[in-house]
Amino acid sequence: MNESASRVFVVDDDAGICRAFARLLRSAGYQAEIFESAHSFLNGADLSSGPACVVLDLQLPDLSGLEVQRELNMSLPIIFVTGHGDIGTTVDAMKAGAADFLTKPVCDSVLLDVVERALERARVIFERRRELAEIRLRLDRLTPREREVMARVVTGRLNKQIAGELGIAEKTIKIHRARVMEKMGAQTLADLIHLADKAGIGAAESVRLLH
Template sequence: MTSARSTLLVVDDDPSVLRSLERMFQVEGYAVECFAHPRQLLARGAGSGPLCVVMDLRMPELNGLELQEELHRQGFRHPIIFISGHGDIPAAVKAMKAGAVDFLPKPFSSADLLAAVERALAQEREAMARAQEHEVLRARFSALSPREWQICQFVAQGLLNKQIAAELGTAEQTVRLQRSRVMEKLAVGSVAELVRLLEQLNSRA
C-alpha cells in the first residue's frame, strides 16, 4: 500500500471517471482530491508534496494542455499524468515536452495508470530530497559574512592568502583567520571540498 501522505489530484469533467479513479486510488492508499473543472485545481494551488496530478486532456473551457501551461505559470512544479480518449501524437508530444510524466490513452489498465503514478511520485520525492539538500547547503553558506563570502570565492579560485590579502587590501594574518572561519562554518577540511560545495550550490541555483 502506498503512503497516504502521497496525494493525487484528479481532474476530469466526467463524474463517473472521477468516482472510479477516486475509489481505485483510495484502495491503493493514496489521499485523493477530485476536481470536475480545471479551474478548481487552479484555485486549490500547489500545496505541499509529494503529490501528482492525473488529468484528462479534453475538458470544457480549459483543456489539459492549457491547464498544464497555466499551472506552470503559477509555479506549479508537481508531476502531471495525462489520460485521454481523444489523445493524438502531437498532443502527447506537446504534453511530454512541457514536463508531463506520462500520457495514457483511454481505455487504459489500472496497472498501467498505477505504475505511471508511482513513477511520477518517485520523481517527486527525488526532487523534494534535492530541494531539501539545497536548502541545507544554502543555510551553510548564508552563515558566512559578506567578507567571508569574498574569501570563500577567492579560496575556491585557488588564490593564496597573500594574494587574497592583496586583492582585499588587508593583512595576510587577517585573511588567514577569516579563511579558517570559512572552512569551519562550511564544515570542510580542504579547498577541494569547498569547491565541490560551491559547484553544488551553483548547479541548483
C-alpha cells in the same frame, strides 16, 4: 509499500472520473486529492509539503492540460489522461517533461504502475529541492565579506591571493575562510565546491561574479 507522504492530485472536470481515480489510488495506499478545474488545482493544491504527482486531464474548461503543465514548470511529474489525444499533442507534452500520456478509459493496473513511477521521480525532485533549500539557508548565514571570500575560494584561489584582491590581511582571510567552512558544513574544499555548485554558484559562476 507506498509511502504515506506521497500524494496524487487528480485534475479532471468529469466528477465521476475524479471519484473513480481517487478510490483506486486510495485503495492502493496513496493520498488522493481531487480538483475539477485547472484554476482550483493551481490555487488550492499544496505542491511543496512532500512528494507528489498529478493525473491531469488534457481537456479542461478553463485551461488546457498543456497550459497547466507550463504553469507548473516541471515542479512535479504530470501524467496526462485524455479521451481526445493526438500524436502531436502527445509529443508536445512529453517534450515538455510529462511523465506519461494515457488514453481513456485507463486500465487500473496501468494507472497505478504509471503513478508509482511518477512518484519515484517526484521523491527525487523533492529531495533535491529540500537539499537546495538547506544549502541556501547556510548561504544566507554568511556575511557579505564571507560571501566574497567563498566566491574566490571555490575558484581555487589561495589565501594570499584572496587577501591581495580584497586588500586585507592574509590571517583575516584564514578566519573568514574557516567561518565559511563551518557555516556551510563543509569539511574540505571539495565539499565547499560541491555545495556551491548545487546552489548554482560554482567555480564558473564565481569567476563571472568577480569580473
